[in-house]
Amino acid sequence: MSRRTPPMREALPMLGRIVRRFRPHLRSQRRLLLLGLLALLAEVALRLLEPWPLALVIDALAASAAGGRPPGIGMLLGAGAVLLGVVAARAAASYAMTVMFALAGNRVLTQVRAELYDHLNVLSMRFHQSRRTGDLVTRLTGDVGRLQDAVVTAMLPLAGNLITLVGMVVVVLVMDWQLGLLALLVFPLFALLGRRSTRRIVSVSRRQRRAEGDLASLATESLGSMAVVQSYGLQERLRGRFAAGNSTALRDGVQAKRLSAGLERSTDVLVGAASAIVLVAGAHRVLAGDLSIGELTVFLTYLKTAFRPLRDIAKYTGRISKAAASGERILEVLDQPAEITDSSWARPAPRLHGHVRFDGVRFGYRPGLPVLRGIDLTVPAGQRLAVIGESGAGKSSLAGLLVRLRDPDSGRVLLDGHDLRDLTLDSVRAQIAIVLQESPLFATSIAENIAYGAGREVGEAEIVAAARVAGADGFIRSLPEGYATVLSDRGVGLSGGQRQRIAIARAAIRDAPIIVLDEALAGLDPETEAEVVEALGRLTEGRTTLVITHDMETAADAERVIRLVDGRVVADGSPARVLPGARA
Incomplete structure (x- = not known):
């Protein structure tokens, strides 16, 4: 009408x-x-x-x-x-x-x-x-x-x-x-x-x-x-x-x-x-x-x-x-209300250790169509957890709730015992770094793309150090203008592995205690994947890491694996216990 x-x-x-x-x-x-x-x-x-x-x-x-x-x-x-x-x-x-x-x-x-x-x-x-x-x-x-x-x-x-x-x-x-x-x-x-x-x-x-x-x-x-x-x-x-x-x-x-x-x-x-x-x-x-x-x-x-x-x-x-x-x-x-906002009682988060807990979390994108159905999950600080499951099982929804891109319909998401809704958005997100399958790069210099991850003013030394963690320093310096090279829209002109390593450098400069890798290795050729895996290893060392993946080899490198089916955790344990019989 x-x-x-x-x-x-x-x-x-x-x-x-x-x-x-x-x-x-x-x-x-x-x-x-x-x-x-x-x-x-x-x-x-x-x-x-x-x-x-x-x-x-x-x-x-x-x-x-x-x-x-x-x-x-x-x-x-x-x-x-x-x-x-x-x-x-x-x-x-x-x-x-x-x-x-x-x-x-x-x-x-x-x-x-x-x-x-x-x-x-x-x-x-x-x-x-x-x-x-x-x-x-x-x-x-x-x-x-x-x-x-x-x-x-x-x-x-x-x-x-x-x-x-x-x-x-x-x-x-x-x-x-x-x-x-x-x-x-x-x-x-x-x-x-x-x-x-x-x-x-x-x-x-x-x-x-x-x-x-x-x-x-x-x-x-x-x-x-x-x-x-x-x-x-x-x-x-x-x-x-x-x-x-x-x-x-x-x-x-x-x-x-x-x-x-x-x-x-x-x-x-x-x-x-x-x-x-x-x-x-x-x-x-x-x-x-x-x-x-x-x-x-x-x-x-x-x-x-x-x-x-x-x-x-x-x-x-x-x-x-x-x-x-x-x-x-x-x-x-x-006039559209901002659904995810700081509550009146929210306070800045202290420096987090990275202890993550999902307490009875239920969530759906539409009313009556739940994606997560009562998730109870505890991830100790410093643990590397792989989340596997079929498409639509709710893997990326977990990551979205952790970064508070969305709030659960019921239940709580806690960091170091603090309900996320009791902490300010900026202070929570500043302590979580994300590397996606297609991490977008902006049409500005490589140095500025990396610096965006810090959320503050950073010097050249910090940018270079982050690039070295990501294994990107070498190929960046080989470019005609080095770190001053201005990228085209979404980083077109670089290989997939190069774009991914710049994204890893952007995450590294954040120095966050919690890392989320959402299909960060998908679509890479074996040689490039090996380079990115090595860079991700340096990035996530000693940090709480959620690895969302379909790839069983990637999941096998984690200390612990959970498998989601229809929004529920149906298996939880070591890779040797969970991976046999699991399908990508």
């Missing part, structure tokens, strides 16, 4: 909700916003004053034409000087307003992007596994950028014009309330005209943002799996999917532009009709002696300026609607 699409009158409250949500960021820029507001008020006052020198000259010339005394050169020069001064001052105020508001808006939205990125980093694995990476990247970059563009180039100018509108409406009603009411008849007509168009623009904008998010997800997935795409000849199929999504985004974008352009032109016609009516009625009042020619000139000038917000509403409807849709997508992520 499709979600009901709100009209513009609901898109604007959405922007109000966004403003309230980001009020702390706005508060940090209150000085700039206050200065911008003062400049805006000055600009409005000067805009109200601008037509009056012209009105005085026109009235003087009209009086002269009727047989009165002609205006002197001093009066004309004075009026010209005043007009020039008002225009120059208004330009300066407008410039200051634009700069102040733009600077404040950009700073606020930069903080919003940082907040969104930080929040994504603390959301649970459950959330990330249910979302497409490309769509999240689009929210972080494209949606924040679109909101930023709308705030700086549409909403702030529109706010200024609305204040100008209020000021000018008050002045024209004071000057001639009958003529003023006649001019104001255009506003309900504009509301009726814009209601249908804005509803459709908001609807199309939401569809367009959704299509762009899907497109980004498809591109991220295919570009990140290029070897599979080319090996299986998926180019044509993926090209078709991308072309379909691209066409959808294009069609929605063109439709939004067409609707916005139609609303703008319709508004121009309305404004022209209102100006014509006021011109005719105003001229009649001038002939009747109720209004001077100069006052009519001021009235028409005000009318033209007062209708500018209507044009801007039509012009910026598309941007504001897209901003509302983008802001809605941003808030949807920010």
Whole structure:
């Protein structure tokens, strides 16, 4: 069932909700916003004053034409000087307003992007596994950028014009309330005209943002799996999917532009009709002696300026609607609760010895579908434990609970007798190092990739020492730029063994009492595997180690082996006792 699409009158409250949500960021820029507001008020006052020198000259010339005394050169020069001064001052105020508001808006939205990125980093694995990476990247970059563009180039100018509108409406009603009411008849007509168009623009904008998010997800997935795409000849199929999504985004974008352009032109016609009516009625009042020619000139000038917000509403409807849709997508992520957080009583963990205990742990990724069913397991400090079992038996779930990527549905996970939920996340994770089957490397230097494991500033000597533990120092130094070599995305260009040894170095520099090896040897050729096994031996010496593996030879090197079947420990003991009969 499709979600009901709100009209513009609901898109604007959405922007109000966004403003309230980001009020702390706005508060940090209150000085700039206050200065911008003062400049805006000055600009409005000067805009109200601008037509009056012209009105005085026109009235003087009209009086002269009727047989009165002609205006002197001093009066004309004075009026010209005043007009020039008002225009120059208004330009300066407008410039200051634009700069102040733009600077404040950009700073606020930069903080919003940082907040969104930080929040994504603390959301649970459950959330990330249910979302497409490309769509999240689009929210972080494209949606924040679109909101930023709308705030700086549409909403702030529109706010200024609305204040100008209020000021000018008050002045024209004071000057001639009958003529003023006649001019104001255009506003309900504009509301009726814009209601249908804005509803459709908001609807199309939401569809367009959704299509762009899907497109980004498809591109991220295919570009990140290029070897599979080319090996299986998926180019044509993926090209078709991308072309379909691209066409959808294009069609929605063109439709939004067409609707916005139609609303703008319709508004121009309305404004022209209102100006014509006021011109005719105003001229009649001038002939009747109720209004001077100069006052009519001021009235028409005000009318033209007062209708500018209507044009801007039509012009910026598309941007504001897209901003509302983008802001809605941003808030949807920010409103997601972080499931794994520090409790109010959590305290930093002391330096751990590495005693691990799973006490009656039950866990499932979905309600009613348990993965671990009452695990009771104790691992003494310094022991090397291999965890074997079929795929889906719950091996990696144990590791995830130990690092507290997830919390058990019931039971406890304890380190040195401390329930993990009683310790702060950072202090626990800082004492656990992980080496995965595919340990991702970042697109930065090898030295920085290794240093990331420390969680603190480290020197070159520590980085080199960690690389030597991993057996990586030799091949790193053989690279043209050594430790300064910048890796491509995910370490493409290095062999599997080289990438794995850099990952081991990253774990080694952490100097953690607990090590988790999750299929760390899978997919390596025998020669490379021997090198990595030797490096892992140096890494795990004297440390509590969980070896999650399908490989019986790897498990045989452990002091103790447990076998999981359907989320339960069905065998526990020495390799000689457990491994016979176990299948990889």
